[in-house]
Amino acid sequence: MKILFLDAPAFAKQDMIDAFEECGIECELFIHEKYKERIDRDYEEAFDKKVETGRYEFVFSFNYYPILSRCCQKHNLKYVSYVYDSPLVALYSCTILNSCNYVFIFDQVTYAALRKEGITTVHYLPLAANVKRLRALSCPIDVKRQIGADVSFVGSLYNEEHNFYERLLGITDYTRGYLEGLMAAQQKLYGCFLMEELLTPDIISDIQKVVPYSPMSDGAESSAYVYANYFLARKVTSNERISLLRLISENYNLTLYTHQPSELLPKVHFAGTIDPYNSLPLIFKNSKINLNITLRSIQSGIPLRCMDIMGAGGFLLTNFQVDFLDYFVPGEDFIYYESEEDCLSKIGYYLSHEEERRQITTNVLGKMEEKHTFVHRVKEIMEVLYN
Numbered sequence: 446m447k448i449l450f451l452d453a454p455a456f457a458k459q460d461m462i463d464a465f466e467e468c469g470i471e472c473e474l475f476i477h478e479k480y481k482e483r484i485d486r487d488y489e490e491a492f493d494k495k496v497e498t499g500r501y502e503f504v505f506s507f508n509y510y511p512i513l514s515r516c517c518q519k520h521n522l523k524y525v526s527y528v529y530d531s532p533l534v535a536l537y538s539c540t541i542l543n544s545c546n547y548v549f550i551f552d553q554v555t556y557a558a559l560r561k562e563g564i565t566t567v568h569y570l571p572l573a574a575n576v577k578r579l580r581a582l583s584c585p586i587d588v589k590r591q592i593g594a595d596v597s598f599v600g601s602l603y604n605e606e607h608n609f610y611e612r613l614l615g616i617t618d619y620t621r622g623y624l625e626g627l628m629a630a631q632q633k634l635y636g637c638f639l640m641e642e643l644l645t646p647d648i649i650s651d652i653q654k655v656v657p658y659s660p661m662s663d664g665a666e667s668s669a670y671v672y673a674n675y676f677l678a679r680k681v682t683s684n685e686r687i688s689l690l691r692l693i694s695e696n697y698n699l700t701l702y703t704h705q706p707s708e709l710l711p712k713v714h715f716a717g718t719i720d721p722y723n724s725l726p727l728i729f730k731n732s733k734i735n736l737n738i739t740l741r742s743i744q745s746g747i748p749l750r751c752m753d754i755m756g757a758g759g760f761l762l763t764n765f766q767v768d769f770l771d772y773f774v775p776g777e778d779f780i781y782y783e784s785e786e787d788c789l790s791k792i793g794y795y796l797s798h799e800e801e802r803r804q805i806t807t808n809v810l811g812k813m814e815e816k817h818t819f820v821h822r823v824k825e826i827m828e829v830l831y832n
Contacts, residue, residue, distance in 0.1 A: 455507035460575035464819035511538040532674035537666035552746030574756025597732035603683035610680040635765040641673035678742040729759030737763035778809035
């Protein structure tokens with residue numbers, strides 16, 4: 446069996462290719478710079494030429510691309526999309542209804558919302574890790590000394606100047622106060638996303654005057670969805686990450702791997718960015734505690750970073766995400782926190798209980814190996830396609 450694999454940037458691209466090939470499926474890459482466009486003649490002509498010169502069982506991409514769905518529909522080819530980003534406004538393209546689509550979404554809340562609207566081309570599928578590759582990575586002693594940390598966090602602070610929320614300079618004082626209060630409330634809540642439904646028509650109207658938004662030409666996304674997920678959720682995540690990391694760094698040794706440091710975190714050790722494929726798993730293996738603070742637009746799903754931490758044999762301390770409970774046992778496979786104070790308390794406990802930490806990482810590594818590799822996901826995808 447041979448498939449056409451979209452060669453677009455994705456953290457787990459090589460791991461997925463390896464999984465397909467381990468299942469006896471050959472991957473041929475399709476490369477074209479216009480993959481993000483909704484409609485593009487050059488892209489479509491390149492796709493036409495590609496499929497006319499080769500026989501493919503289906504087309505695969507990480508995340509969903511409307512232009513790719515259009516091309517597959519035209520050629521009566523199955524299109525398999527494996528979504529690992531949230532938010533993803535492309536899911537609200539009218540092309541999502543195309544009969545060629547098999548769209549696998551890692552966030553159950555997003556999946557359920559689309560299904561509720563009668564969209565039958567979407568399926569739920571959690572993310573995974575290439576446990577075989579992660580376990581095989583070795584770390585020299587001198588490197589281990591350099592990267593070993595009590596607490597590590599890998600991720601963006603969403604503190605760049607070009608962030609969407611910072612563009613709302615002309616909104617009224619009332620609207621700003623409303624949004625600040627809404628974000629403060631959301632920051633205290635885990636397992637519940639309130640911001641989209643609480644953006645009233647008057648608030649949306651005021652935002653529209655400053656940063657107008659209308660759906661894409663083929664889209665049905667609401668302005669409330671865009672403002673809540675792209676403007677507010679990122680700002681809440683930025684506030685939350687900076688606040689929690691500052692608190693932790695005032696009490697414990699914390700190493701932060703990020704591209705944009707912050708002056709608000711004077712006691713954090715900034716380690717810059719790191720190669721996600723070969724080096725990052727070594728951070729996960731050699732940190733006593735790996736912290737996850739989920740981007741707030743991921744409403745229930747298990748982020749890819751968490752799968753990588755657990756698949757590398759790292760100890761995971763994360764905010765509450767309900768999808769974890771379907772596959773892993775809190776206190777046995779991972780630890781979650783419910784507030785800043787709870788997070789700080791659990792860091793203190795597990796730093797001083799090494800044997801419990803080691804047992805938890807052993808438990809979850811075995812579970813990842815048995816049920817949550819990309820090979821498992823390929824088999825689940827194939828079952829949906831051909832059952």
